[in-house]
Amino acid sequence: xxxxFLLGKGTKxxxxxxxxxxxxEPSPVTLTIGASAVAxxxxxxxxxxxxxxxxxxxxxxxxxxxGFTAPTxxxxxxxxxTADAEAGDTDLTVNIIPEAIAAGSTATxxxxx
Numbered sequence: 001x002x003x004x005f006l007l008g009k010g011t012k013x014x015x016x017x018x019x020x021x022x023x024x025e026p027s028p029v030t031l032t033i034g035a036s037a038v039a040x041x042x043x044x045x046x047x048x049x050x051x052x053x054x055x056x057x058x059x060x061x062x063x064x065x066x067g068f069t070a071p072t073x074x075x076x077x078x079x080x081x082t083a084d085a086e087a088g089d090t091d092l093t094v095n096i097i098p099e100a101i102a103a104g105s106t107a108t109x110x111x112x113x
Contacts, residue, residue, distance in 0.1 A: 016110040019061040019084070028110040029058045031085075031092070033068060038101040045082050048092040048101070060085040060109045066092075070102035077101045 016026040034051040041047075048068075054060070062084050067076040077100075083093040 014110050017061055017064045019059065022061075026110055027058060028108060029055060029060065031066065031068075031107045031109070033101055033103060033105045035103050037103045038097060038105075040100050041097040044095050045093050046079075046095070046097045048079065048094055048097065050090050050092065052090070054085055054087050054089045056087045058087050058109075064109065066107040066109065068101045068105040068107045071104045071106070073102070075102070077105070 018024070018026060031054070032051045034049060038048050060066075060081060062081050064081045065078055066081065067078050069076050077098065079092070079094040079097060079101075081092060082095050085092050
């Protein structure tokens, strides 16, 4: 009798880049674009303004890629942070913005899948 197994079925993996030298477990945070779309900007560095400040105790290290998902279409625009995003920040400094990001788009730090 042969039994088949699907390895990894039901397994969830969290992926997050840590600041260099850190061993602190990162905590999730959701970032939201405000009521205005963010324009394409291919000149580095570029800036993305958030609808609210990053909460206390949160840090997203430089080099992290964030995928902003449009609320109506589900389109994802990937950006790379060029500076740490820390508690209290309302702007993200990114390498470039490869295409416009829809108003109300969200990105989650600590990708879960």
